[in-house]
Amino acid sequence: MGSEPSGEVYLPDSVRTAVKVLVVGPFAVGKSTFVDTLSEIEPLHTEETMTRDGAVVDDLHGITDKTTTTVALDFGRRTLSDRVVLYMFGTPGQQRFLSMWEDLAHGALGALVLADVARLEESFDVISVLEERGLPYGVAINDFSSVDIPSHEELREAFDLLPEIPLVTCDARDRSGTARAMISLVEHVLASPFQHAQESA
């Protein structure tokens, strides 16, 4: 079984608050690389057991049931201040996974949709679901390939993005680029008046 982790595995004692961002996109688009680049720990993986209609299974009877399935999740972590830590979950965005990751979105600040210019259409479904759910999102084009990247205007048109939705281009291996993509998402969440709690109770 798992070996005992060393000291840097743990969060600083002062950290009290965790925030969660989903990194969603099609197979091999660079989700794990993206999470790895920003993570301060070796990326970890765990699994969630879920029903076909998207509910997380708390009932262990369900584990052997045919209506449940197991989703592998890669995730990483970055401590952002004395008290706040960010968790990033790489989540498959293919059609057959959509209902499953919806549950993971509970309590998430938002989602970053990672897309590959050579197959933009594979990210369309996931964007539709995010819009239906009302989860704030941004789009990051992973430019690891040598393919010419269309202009942002063309990309916005292809994705049919509203003007306020952030769109950035980044290399998933590059820390400042991935940080910039994450910043664009959080700035968007901050600018959306109904996405966060009111100033006073």
Add this chain to the structure above:
Amino acid sequence: MSPPRRRDRESLVRPYLITGGRAHPTRNTLDLTTLIQATRHADPALLSPEQRRTLRLCSGGSLSIAEIAAHLELPASVTRVIVADLVDEGHLATLSTEWQQHGPDRELLQEVLDGLRALR
């Protein structure tokens, strides 16, 4: 194509043993990112092997449910049951996740943003 399958690990075939036959966690508030901290020493004789492993892991410092599951190589659903029991017994405590009920406030978002900007 079928969804990704976990590699065959023995732990998956015996979740009932791991959780002492418990099917549900005693609380439904444990998210993958709920932070968990050890609170007091427990008598190992009263604990299951998985509970002991969980407490030993958590005694080193704070971790999220997702990290506990990953380090112990247990499914997240099983980990929730184990942690919920240990919270009920007073051996583990959850750190505040209050904002997850109402959404993050502006101050928290600004702190996230400042932390990300410092990474660039």
